[in-house]
Amino acid sequence: MNLFDQVRRITLIEQISSVLSWDQETYLPSKSAEYRANQLSYLAAHAHELSTSESYLSALAKAEAENLGTDPTHSANLRELRRKSDRAGKISTELVARESSIESAAHHAWIEARRQSDFSIFAPHLQSLVDIALQKADLWGFPDEPYSALLEGYERNTSSQEIAKLFDTLQDRLAPISAAAVEKSKSLNPSLPEGIYPLRAQQDFNAAVAAEMGFDFHSGRIDTTTHPFCTTLGPQDIRITTRYDLNDFTSSLFGIMHEVGHGLYEQGLPSDDFGLPSGSAVSLGIHESQSRLWENQIGRSAAFWNKFYPIAKGYFPQLKDFPLEKFLHYINRAELSEIRVEADEATYDLHIILRFQIERMLLKKEISIKDVPATWNALFEKSFGFQPKDDAHGCLQDIHWSMGGIGYFPTYTLGNINAAQLFQAAVSDPKIKSATEEADYTPLLAWLRKNIHHHGATHDPADLMLLATGHAPDTHDYLKHLTTRYL
Amino acid sequence: MNLFDQVRRITLIEQISSVLSWDQETYLPSKSAEYRANQLSYLAAHAHELSTSESYLSALAKAEAENLGTDPTHSANLRELRRKSDRAGKISTELVARESSIESAAHHAWIEARRQSDFSIFAPHLQSLVDIALQKADLWGFPDEPYSALLEGYERNTSSQEIAKLFDTLQDRLAPISAAAVEKSKSLNPSLPEGIYPLRAQQDFNAAVAAEMGFDFHSGRIDTTTHPFCTTLGPQDIRITTRYDLNDFTSSLFGIMHEVGHGLYEQGLPSDDFGLPSGSAVSLGIHESQSRLWENQIGRSAAFWNKFYPIAKGYFPQLKDFPLEKFLHYINRAELSEIRVEADEATYDLHIILRFQIERMLLKKEISIKDVPATWNALFEKSFGFQPKDDAHGCLQDIHWSMGGIGYFPTYTLGNINAAQLFQAAVSDPKIKSATEEADYTPLLAWLRKNIHHHGATHDPADLMLLATGHAPDTHDYLKHLTTRYL
Numbered sequence: 001m002n003l004f005d006q007v008r009r010i011t012l013i014e015q016i017s018s019v020l021s022w023d024q025e026t027y028l029p030s031k032s033a034e035y036r037a038n039q040l041s042y043l044a045a046h047a048h049e050l051s052t053s054e055s056y057l058s059a060l061a062k063a064e065a066e067n068l069g070t071d072p073t074h075s076a077n078l079r080e081l082r083r084k085s086d087r088a089g090k091i092s093t094e095l096v097a098r099e100s101s102i103e104s105a106a107h108h109a110w111i112e113a114r115r116q117s118d119f120s121i122f123a124p125h126l127q128s129l130v131d132i133a134l135q136k137a138d139l140w141g142f143p144d145e146p147y148s149a150l151l152e153g154y155e156r157n158t159s160s161q162e163i164a165k166l167f168d169t170l171q172d173r174l175a176p177i178s179a180a181a182v183e184k185s186k187s188l189n190p191s192l193p194e195g196i197y198p199l200r201a202q203q204d205f206n207a208a209v210a211a212e213m214g215f216d217f218h219s220g221r222i223d224t225t226t227h228p229f230c231t232t233l234g235p236q237d238i239r240i241t242t243r244y245d246l247n248d249f250t251s252s253l254f255g256i257m258h259e260v261g262h263g264l265y266e267q268g269l270p271s272d273d274f275g276l277p278s279g280s281a282v283s284l285g286i287h288e289s290q291s292r293l294w295e296n297q298i299g300r301s302a303a304f305w306n307k308f309y310p311i312a313k314g315y316f317p318q319l320k321d322f323p324l325e326k327f328l329h330y331i332n333r334a335e336l337s338e339i340r341v342e343a344d345e346a347t348y349d350l351h352i353i354l355r356f357q358i359e360r361m362l363l364k365k366e367i368s369i370k371d372v373p374a375t376w377n378a379l380f381e382k383s384f385g386f387q388p389k390d391d392a393h394g395c396l397q398d399i400h401w402s403m404g405g406i407g408y409f410p411t412y413t414l415g416n417i418n419a420a421q422l423f424q425a426a427v428s429d430p431k432i433k434s435a436t437e438e439a440d441y442t443p444l445l446a447w448l449r450k451n452i453h454h455h456g457a458t459h460d461p462a463d464l465m466l467l468a469t470g471h472a473p474d475t476h477d478y479l480k481h482l483t484t485r486y487l
Numbered sequence: 488m489n490l491f492d493q494v495r496r497i498t499l500i501e502q503i504s505s506v507l508s509w510d511q512e513t514y515l516p517s518k519s520a521e522y523r524a525n526q527l528s529y530l531a532a533h534a535h536e537l538s539t540s541e542s543y544l545s546a547l548a549k550a551e552a553e554n555l556g557t558d559p560t561h562s563a564n565l566r567e568l569r570r571k572s573d574r575a576g577k578i579s580t581e582l583v584a585r586e587s588s589i590e591s592a593a594h595h596a597w598i599e600a601r602r603q604s605d606f607s608i609f610a611p612h613l614q615s616l617v618d619i620a621l622q623k624a625d626l627w628g629f630p631d632e633p634y635s636a637l638l639e640g641y642e643r644n645t646s647s648q649e650i651a652k653l654f655d656t657l658q659d660r661l662a663p664i665s666a667a668a669v670e671k672s673k674s675l676n677p678s679l680p681e682g683i684y685p686l687r688a689q690q691d692f693n694a695a696v697a698a699e700m701g702f703d704f705h706s707g708r709i710d711t712t713t714h715p716f717c718t719t720l721g722p723q724d725i726r727i728t729t730r731y732d733l734n735d736f737t738s739s740l741f742g743i744m745h746e747v748g749h750g751l752y753e754q755g756l757p758s759d760d761f762g763l764p765s766g767s768a769v770s771l772g773i774h775e776s777q778s779r780l781w782e783n784q785i786g787r788s789a790a791f792w793n794k795f796y797p798i799a800k801g802y803f804p805q806l807k808d809f810p811l812e813k814f815l816h817y818i819n820r821a822e823l824s825e826i827r828v829e830a831d832e833a834t835y836d837l838h839i840i841l842r843f844q845i846e847r848m849l850l851k852k853e854i855s856i857k858d859v860p861a862t863w864n865a866l867f868e869k870s871f872g873f874q875p876k877d878d879a880h881g882c883l884q885d886i887h888w889s890m891g892g893i894g895y896f897p898t899y900t901l902g903n904i905n906a907a908q909l910f911q912a913a914v915s916d917p918k919i920k921s922a923t924e925e926a927d928y929t930p931l932l933a934w935l936r937k938n939i940h941h942h943g944a945t946h947d948p949a950d951l952m953l954l955a956t957g958h959a960p961d962t963h964d965y966l967k968h969l970t971t972r973y974l
Binding site: 009012013015016019020023027028029030031032035036038039042043216217218219220221223233234235236237238 | 496499500502503506507510514515516517518519522523525526529530703704705706707708710720721722723724725
């Protein structure tokens with residue numbers, strides 16, 4: 001079987017895992033968790049076995065030898081498959097299966113630990129997760145520190161020292177903006193009209209917005225979960241989930257706009273190349289730029305609500321006499337909260353920087369697992385001026401570590417930075433600017449399709465940003481956006 | 488890896504297919520059908536490869552050689568695994584994958600053919616399905632006719648000649664009962680009060696009934712589909728689906744009671760032996776006996792409704808002044824209809840016998856594919872006195888052939904026969920009889936658990952019936968039941 005057929009077969013198996021994971025988060029009966037974990041572990045090992053097999057390696061070598069170098073997409077595909085293969089080849093199938101089991105157990109322990117706000121329940125699992133992360137980093141190798149080896153899996157060709165530098169600058173510049181934004185927001189006393197925002201009305205309004213953004217419901221769907229996410233189950237099967245707050249329809253709406261941003265990226269990838277690098281998302285930092293662009297640059301803008309606020313009133317009668325201006329204050333309020341997923345734009349990155357610092361200290365062994373809660377609380381107080389009320393609202397709040405996602409957090413802030421930069425580049429075209437001001441997003445989506453989606457993973461993320469915007473990612477547009485919106 | 492570990496691993500993979508199939512029927516976006524078909528085809532081939540591998544065969548031979556014969560369950564497991572292995576070994580992995588592709592294409596063609604009521608769209612696919620069925624029957628071998636080799640996959644150790652004999656008797660005795668039941672029912676002019684039976688109220692009432700029957704919602708769930716079914720996704724994951732008629736709550740209710748009957752069997756199998764014969768359902772004829780027992784023996788009985796009619800009135804106010812007696816006439820009405828899935832107990836088997844006859848003629852090559860509609864209509868007229876209005880209401884109405892299920896239909900009637908016989912045996916215990924008359928089904932379920940569920944597939948279906956009821960399956964109790972209920 002030739003290389004690309006083998007790649008497509010491995011992808012087919014990986015997408016089977018995605019179906020099982022999606023079902024696990026949405027519909028799985030409680031007693032079936034263990035069996036499902038065994039199925040996922042089997043599939044992970046099976047896919048890994050195929051992607052490190054003799055047959056795969058020789059097909060890759062053959063394709064490389066036969067490559068004439070005249071087709072840049074083909075060359076990029078081979079280059080990225082080689083990168084992936086070299087990385088996978090350093091990890092044994094046994095380690096993949098063991099990691100999957102550790103993550104399943106850790107995930108259950110984390111749920112219980114968070115429920116009881118008892119870090120000691122999660123601590124031994126976090127130790128195993130960090131141990132296995134370090135083991136993998138050692139196998140993969142790294143130029144500077146283990147963190148870079150983990151980050152590579154989410155954001156290729158990006159070192160943790162670059163991130164540290166970027167985040168240091170950001171933190172310095174962000175601190176006064178956040179503080180001022182919070183002060184200003186407090187003075188506006190933002191609120192939303194009371195009364196139930198019915199589930200069905202929320203679902204219908206969200207679906208109308210998603211369709212307007214360009215989401216294809218014949219290639220995707222929306223379901224309900226505790227933790228909103230977007231996942232790809234196949235080239236024409238993009239699933240979004242959200243949760244509903246009956247007292248605040250904007251909670252599910254911004255969740256949907258965020259996840260639809262991810263979904264549009266997935267639906268916009270070249271579907272004939274599904275599974276190949278040229279048909280795959282390039283990195284989490286680029287992925288998150290798509291979700292944050294739609295959620296924040298668009299979803300919290302006055303232009304969007306000039307069109308959609310009257311429509312929202314049709315779904316939610318209590319908005320009828322509530323002025324648009326006050327509504328905009330509400331959805332753009334800034335406040336210092338303990339919970340990352342509830343944080344606003346002006347303070348969100350402070351949460352990310354804190355997590356990056358803790359992960360890095362753990363991997364450098366500057367702190368040990370038992371120090372995590374105290375370190376978290378101390379760093380949190382430095383940025384936010386108070387301590388979380390308990391670990392459930394502190395170091396136990398996020399799902400990521402429990403799923404083995406150490407090194408993942410920085411990509412959220414990269415996403416914010418990229419989103420602002422991409423949006424600025426897009427609206428520098430007067431046609432896109434004027435359409436966007438009329439809340440017509442067809443030209444904007446077309447720009448994203450052409451400049452981001454259609455490239456798949458053929459360029460490094462930083463190069464893709466350079467090609468799309470004319471400069472490598474920096475914080476300029478993002479800080480300008482925050483200043484304009486919040487101050 | 489020892490034999491049982493290998494069996495469990497193959498089961499694990501087969502259950503992954505079940506997850507994908509369930510999702511395909513419930514939530515899959517329309518454009519993703521082809522990719523899903525490829526995934527299912529891959530998994531079918533992969534599972535088949537493992538179950539016919541050298542490693543599997545030698546583990547089986549080793550276990551057989553080491554078997555001391557002192558543990559009857561262990562011996563039964565080895566005997567049944569040998570039977571399955573010999574059968575699987577005769578089919579190539581290539582044939583399994585090809586069959587899966589043919590079925591996917593046939594299924595889509597059937598949907599379209601039924602929609603347009605145009606048999607010619609489905610005909611070439613049906614030809615391929617019959618060809619592959621005959622090819623498999625030849626590979627498997629048979630003592631009498633190819634039909635038996637196919638039937639063996641659903642109802643082991645049962646020949647098509649036995650079925651033919653049983654059905655001939657049944658048809659002769661059933662014809663006058665059906666005719667009289669239809670006449671009598673017509674004179675009662677059965678009806679249900681008009682007005683919408685709201686979806687949510689139907690779902691809540693159904694769930695209450697399912698729980699009362701003993702269905703464990705921590706090991707299962709109910710979703711919505713066009714075609715109701717019950718499927719097992721793991722040892723603690725039994726999924727039921729139904730559809731809703733807003734003008735008639737009894738449609739989804741009896742659908743649920745039927746599928747919950749299947750679900751209770753699956754939930755009652757020894758879960759530690761999941762994947763082994765001792766932890767598996769024995770046959771479709773026994774499976775269907777469980778669903779039909781709960782749907783018909785229980786669900787359409789006066790005893791059930793003495794308890795549940797007042798409860799139903801709480802959900803559906805329009806029943807308030809409608810007498811129970813008239814309601815019982817409605818749910819036990821008999822009529823000559825074209826559609827099998829809407830048929831009542833008194834006429835259902837006439838539909839099955841017709842399908843059995845046509846399948847048998849096709850496999851014996853007594854008729855060709857193009858003759859199917861005319862043969863169907865002629866046989867239908869003989870039994871029902873009129874012809875279906877079109878092929879969508881005739882030979883295109885059922886999903887089974889399009890999914891490769893040739894030889895499957897007879898098990899429905901076996902289920903009806905077994906259900907009556909099991910119910911009679913159970914209520915011959917006075918304690919079970921009196922509890923059942925009070926609509927307390929705990930003792931009945933305990934009897935089914937002990938006499939059917941706990942045995943898994945360690946006995947042949949006919950032997951299991953003999954052990955549970957004292958005699959091999961015959962039509963006596965069933966005909967008596969129909970006579971009592973309808974005449």
